[in-house]
């Protein structure tokens with residue numbers, strides 16, 4: 471006799487994991503998975519019931535992110551999407567962030583020249599001025615009552631700097647910053663955020679037309695001259711790339727500024743060291759981007775053919791999530807990985823905060839230069855800068871999303 475009973479199958483754990491309440495530390499599941507070799511490459515369950523593989527070890531993450539048998543093309547079946555909105559967006563025409571090479575490299579090269587280390591070094595005086603001006607403005611407003619450092623300082627910095635690179639007229643900065651804030655600050659409704667998105671795309675559409683008539687020395691003009699007018703890109707592509715460069719790192723940059731403030735306030739001895747020796751700003755920023763990985767869900771792929779990673783067979787069409795937040799805390803690569811230490815001895819191991827391999831953040835030198843500029847002046851100018859609320863009362867981003875704070879009330 472056959473039984474109608476079928477044993478319930480045990481689903482792999484739900485992903486994203488949840489951070490501890492009121493904590494900026496990675497979810498504890500990452501450390502648990504890292505400590506069990508049989509779970510270094512194991513399945514998780516996403517919102518839509520799909521069960522991609524999660525990689526938690528530094529080496530497996532690096533191996534996966536340089537493997538061109540794993541694809542970033544989000545319209546491939548099996549690509550792990552994190553939400554229904556993401557799944558819908560995956561059907562849009564992609565920019566290079568969602569392409570595989572050779573198309574990926576072809577398009578990435580169109581912008582890469584403006585973000586090399588040398589190019590960014592030449593921009594440092596401008597970056598420092600943007601930071602100094604924003605700090606002056608915040609100080610001028612005074613701190614009779616707590617000031618939100620996000621609103622008064624951090625939010626504007628990445629925007630103003632990328633506008634300069636893109637070539638938007640100065641007279642439009644306030645308009646653009648307010649639209650961009652509506653998109654990213656989380657307090658807007660979905661329809662306000664989507665209107666702001668559309669207005670920004672329309673704005674860039676008009677700006678591309680303008681740059682066709684009056685080119686200048688900026689990224690949009692470069693794309694117009696070298697790609698649009700030569701037939702390599704359509705106008706829509708130029709608009710999408712400009713938009714990508716505006717939005718890709720904006721919220722993350724803001725969060726990394728906030729997290730840098732928190733890291734220094736949490737470690738007054740290291741803050742004192744930094745104030746005494748300004749050359750420590752570089753190792754501080756490296757440690758910050760290792761310790762707090764504020765963009766940890768971008769590193770997702772789908773296998774184009776059967777691939778073995780960390781001894782686990784991943785079949786064609788199966789998804790892979792490289793947990794960079796976990797890899798950056800891998801004890802086998804970073805001793806005392808859960809300790810924030812700007813004096814840490816650094817080897818060649820990548821911190822993974824900017825990803826790894828061909829899709830590694832195209833603007834990482836810009837991001838470092840912005841963070842270095844901020845942490846070369848912020849506490850030096852305001853040595854009494856402190857939280858205006860208890861740390862445990864800070865409003866954090868939702869516990870299954872990328873780490874960050876929604877507001878950072880301070881006094882000085």
Ligand code: HEM
Pocket residue numbers: 566567568578628632714715716718719720722723726764765766768769770822823824825826828829830831832833834836837838
């Ligand atoms: C501290 C700030 C930043 C962090 C932590 C960060 C993090 C990342 C990460 C993890 C990736 C890799 C995605 C992957 O492997 O699929 C990435 C890619 C990218 N980032 Fe950033 N980013 C930052 C700032 C920026 C800024 C300021 C910009 C723009 C001006 C930017 C533009 C991009 C673009 C266009 C890509 C796609 C590169 C490609 O696919 O070839 N990022 N970023």
